[in-house]
Amino acid sequence: MSRIDRVALLCCLLVAASVPVAAFALSDKKSPTSEEVSPAEWRRQQLAAADKSDEIMHKAQKQPGLLAQYMLMQSNYDANADRAFRLIFGQYLSWFQTWIADYDGASRSFSIAQPAQSDDAPSPLTGGYRMRPADEVILELAKDRKAIFFNEAHSAPITRTLTVELLARLRAQGYNTFAAETLYISDKELQKRGYAIAKTGFYTSEPIYGEMVREAVRLGYKVVAYDAENAGVGDPREKEGAETLANLFKRDTNTRLVVNAGFAHIQKSGVYLRGSSMATFFRRLSGVEPLAIEQTMMIEHAREDQNHPYYVAAKNAARTNHPFVFIDDAGAAWTLKPGLYDVSVFFPPPTTIENRPNWVSLDGTRLPYQISSDICRGQFPCLVEAHYTRESDDAVAADRVILNVVDQSAPIEQRLLANHVSERSRLYLFPGEYRVSALDRFGRTITARNVHIGAEPAATGAKSP
Template sequence: MNAMIRPRNPCLAALLLAAVASAASAQVPSIWREQQLEAMDKSDAIMQRAHDQKGLLAQYQVMRRAYAADGKPAFRAIFGQYLSWYQSFLGDYRDAELAFSIQQKPLADDNPSPLAQPGWHHLRALDYIPQLAKQYRVVFLNEAHNIALTRTLTVRLLKPLREEGFNVFAVETLYQPDMAAMKERGYPIAKSGFYTREPIYAEMVRTALKLGYKVVAYEADPDRTGDAREVQQAKHLWKILKDDPHAKLVVNAGYGHIQKTGQFLGAQSMAEHFVKDSGINPLSVEQTILIPHLDGSMNHPDYDAIIGAVHPDRPIVFVDKDGKPWSLRPGYDVSVIFPEEHFVNGRPTWAGLWGARVPYTVNGTVCQDHWPCMVAAFYADEGEDAIPADRMVLDPVPLMTIDDIKITSGNYSIPTGQLYLRPDQRYRLVISSERGQRIGSQTITVKSSDKSLTSAPPDSPRAAICSVAAVGQAAIQPVPCQNR
């Protein structure tokens, strides 16, 4: 199997569980499960076919058209998550959330809301969690794999946790064969892991490397599924600590893998196995439940109440008068509540990593009417194989529009987008076509205030013949507008 294709086994149970919960509870379970397994076979085949295409955008086009061609609920429930991974890889975070989200329903064992109890108050998670972590040798942080929002705080926590002595960063789904080379390069590439293709995930790994963490893979063998996967992951983590008595470990994992007690997919979680093997009680930080959804009906009721009462602009936690943290669910030590989402030019402002990055506006004239086009910002000191710091797709037609719309003549609005980049850094901005062909590139330096790549107004009409050159490049000959 291509190393860049996500192996099915590690997420099989989670996919089935999420799909059952969201799609067809009225169906006979055995029939629904059979339909899901068929859908997974089809999804794997589509993903393999997509990877025959050159370039991430071309791969995504294969996948979105396959999604549109099959409206069966089982297929949509399964393949929607596959599709959402790739949307997040492209920086299309809004569509990634729309393609696959898990409704957060209240459970019988949820703890009472801190709003309903005296003595609880909120603090910024970035300030509180590193202080709480002083008491621990191991910190578990979870994420929702297709919702990059749930990685943003982890990126920011790495520095203060490093200052508290944490020195090993263990990351789910990294590929062991690239670990030595990645350490030498100092940045991840597509072959470093499955989710490293998503820019904020890559920024998380890159940040850890720059801070001096030892970045390690702890994924189970491909043939380990279900509880066997949890067991082997836990053993890999415990071995890190046994081999190095000075190691202090930060672990990135998905969803409920970090819950320390309670039923997990009919068995035990990685965290529970880890506690049993090591005797070490880790700090478990939950980041996937109290998050915003574009469809507000999918929010946990406590989320809406907390946001309505507090209106946070950064991720927060609640603590009591003695400094003890609040957790929504048993099995976790503290729950993070993320602010409401805000979008500018279709992109979420949380891509700014809570103040670490600033918006950099790019006008679609740089695409020279090759639609859709990808705009990616690479750190100037990293190679062509690096995952960019951020990327986005510009197109007058929304990416999830399925019809083969041709843009060849007449007036239309040139799209504008915003990349989110660290200030006072040099970047190599690369513009490429759907087929991965380079349209233009230039080096930019991002300042603390928003800069624009071009002064052309975002709504300027364009005619059938296109002759726009990227800023800093010589004018090119007019070229025909490209079809979608």
């Protein structure tokens, strides 16, 4: 089974076997209750939807360029209102939306609701805890550890931002190895090349993830692909990945490890996919106790009713645009799931300017570069992307946006992207030299220009919650 097939199957199994049906929801519909559809029938429908989703995705990946790939995915989603199909295929679509940096669209297409559950810790707002900036607390907790595990929601790249921002400071603390679930073992030239390309990993085509990999290499981390690409799902995959990570410590006792993985792969105990998680196996095999940073539960969802009640209360109480955590008077961090994770990170709701969420700026370190429809020369929709001039054209772009002018008299192929009606937008870029290009639906260059982003002071705002 290929890596992509396995990712798709994992999605299906999560929905059908391990997660309560009500926990998965679209922005416009809810999953059926057990009274509406029996669990066995719902599983059958989802398995069929997963097969169909795989078929469409493979067809999309043969299209010339990300814009054409996304458009094929979006048109198939729009044409099929079946509930099981939209639930499964919505996740597939969301991956492509993150790759073109349509982050709001990805959230609408797929979101995992976070309802209150019986194993939740008491709310940190009930007393004994205070808010603090997440980066400061994590660095304090990490300084004497050998391993720190971050998780992410693959369809919500906001959960990658804090990891990117912390890599340099963790490196200064002595962390020297970076491992990511998404990396393909087959990309042998990554460390030498210094940046991700399409063949580097499944999720690394998303610009923020691309920056994470680029930053890790630049800082001198040893970059490791650890995930088992052909082990299926469940214990075989989790154990094999954990063995790869544990062996790093056997080969070099000075290893200090940063891991980025999806969802509950980093939970340190309990049942995961009817077995054990990667982090649980890692603890047993290595004897190393990782610091587990949970980043997927306390985020803004597409619908308010998908947010955890604690999140709703905390975001209303917070006065910050920065990720935050809660600690008690002894310095112990609060976590929603005690025993599974060490810290729960809260991400404030984003603000949006010209269809771009503010977190894309990476805490103000990436500066806005305005673009308008003239760059597309009347060819809409067009994908505008920025590449570092020192990197090749096949590098993952530093940032991307879609520009689209919907003219009701235009041909139908120019009116497919109804959710992308924008003549202006902005790219967010670190200071440096870039090649900014506009591409048509066939991946052909319409215009290209060299751009210098000056090192202007970044507006960071009030940081202390």
